[in-house]
Amino acid sequence: MSILQAAYYHPDQVVHNDFYFEHFDRQGKDIRNFLAAMGRKNRYVADRAEENALTMGVKAAEKALKDAGLSGEDIDMFVFATQTPEYTYPTNALLLHNRLKGKHRAVTMDSNANCAGMVTAVEQSSRYMRSNPQVRYALIVGCDFSTVNCNPEDEITYANFGDAAAAVILERGGQGQGLIDSLYYTDSDIHESITFPACGLSNVYRADVRPEDIYIRWLPFDGTVCVDAAIEDIKELVSRNGLELDDICAFCLSQFSLKNIELIRNGLGQPEEKFIYVGDEFGYTATSSPFIAFQRGVEQGNIKRGDHLIFWSVGAGWQIPTMLLRY
Structure with missing residues (x-):
């Protein structure tokens, strides 16, 4: 079950460390050593009025499909890994299927293993594909809209997180061993x-x-x-x-x-x-x-x-x- 194609999407807005230094300096917290240990310089931050985990995931999926020469009709299994779903029902995977014009004969499922979610979703999707020969292509999308859920007084989350989505297309057979x-x-x-x-x-x-x-x-x-x-x-x-x-x-x-x-x-x-x-x-x-x-x-x-x-x-x-x- 090899990786046919992968892609990612990030918002346009870039926020540099200086913003967070000044923000937490006003709270009497010096976070410079913390961000150095975390390895941060910039991060992409979504516009909460325009974007969310679903919209970012759709854009990553669209790019992966385009680069693979496929369409939503080709996908047999849609999996959306997130800990910040835009909706708990319907599932993000169902909405992804709708946005990509997927076919009726397709599996849709949301998955949540927190930050380990996309690794887990790719691993479990690969194993499911081995047992179901009807699935030729599986699309796994991972996205968390984290910045909107961070406490502005908490340096560990507020200064650390960024927003971006990734998409992976698994193919039965293909070039790699998977x-x-x-x-x-x-x-x-x-x-x-x-x-x-x-x-x-x-x-x-x-x-x-x-x-x-x-x-x-x-x-x-x-x-x-x-x-x-x-x-x-x-x-x-x-x-x-x-x-x-x-x-x-x-x-x-x-x-x-x-x-x-x-x-x-x-x-x-x-x-x-x-x-x-x-x-x-x-x-x-x-x-x-x-x-x-x-x-x-x-x-x-x-x-x-x-x-x-x-x-x-x-x-x-x-x-x-x-x-x-x-x-």
Whole structure:
């Protein structure tokens, strides 16, 4: 189930670190070292009056279809991975199907594994395609409209997130081998550290609920908590498939933290050029970030057909999927 085509979309508006420095300076918070550790410079921010997760996802999907020479009629399975759906019903995948003029004989499904969502959706879609020969093409879109849901008084989210979408078309057969293997690591002990809406969906209509109770709530915790597990899982996945780390041509990891990427790279003993980083330009785009990194690597010639790749991300709470794929 190979990757036929991938694409990404980002809004036009670029916001530089200086805006956030000044914003938090007025609150008595110096976030310069924090943004340096996260690896931020710019981020794309959607116009909340004009764009949302659905509209951005549609634009990424349209580009992927155009570049692949396909139309919505060709797609047998539509999957939309998001933790900020514009609607909970109908699904974003159903609306994507409508916008792209999909055929009646098609699967539509939304998926939410938080920031690990698109890696999980591609992995699970690949496995579903193996068991259903009627699916030749699957379109997986990942997009979170995060900036609108960030508390302006919280530097971890407000200064860190950006908005962008990614789309991947999986093809039965095709040029690449596609998914080789995957594994998951879940530790739910810190499940209360990141919550959205902070008050719980059942409480959003209460008269005493304040805006800050609805925004993303991010309680402080050690952001490097997932690094050791990531290193061990990547090693295990590579080893059990008869490969060496040197056989991996590129690592497309969560773009949440440059520091985490550096720690993982050092733990694996791999050169910096194998780790594609776009978080300085895009900010942290959550579920789409590993596949924006992937497509940037393709565009820049760092990823070529036949290359072995590692995809890795981490979802709130936390769960980490790791995927070995041959492009």
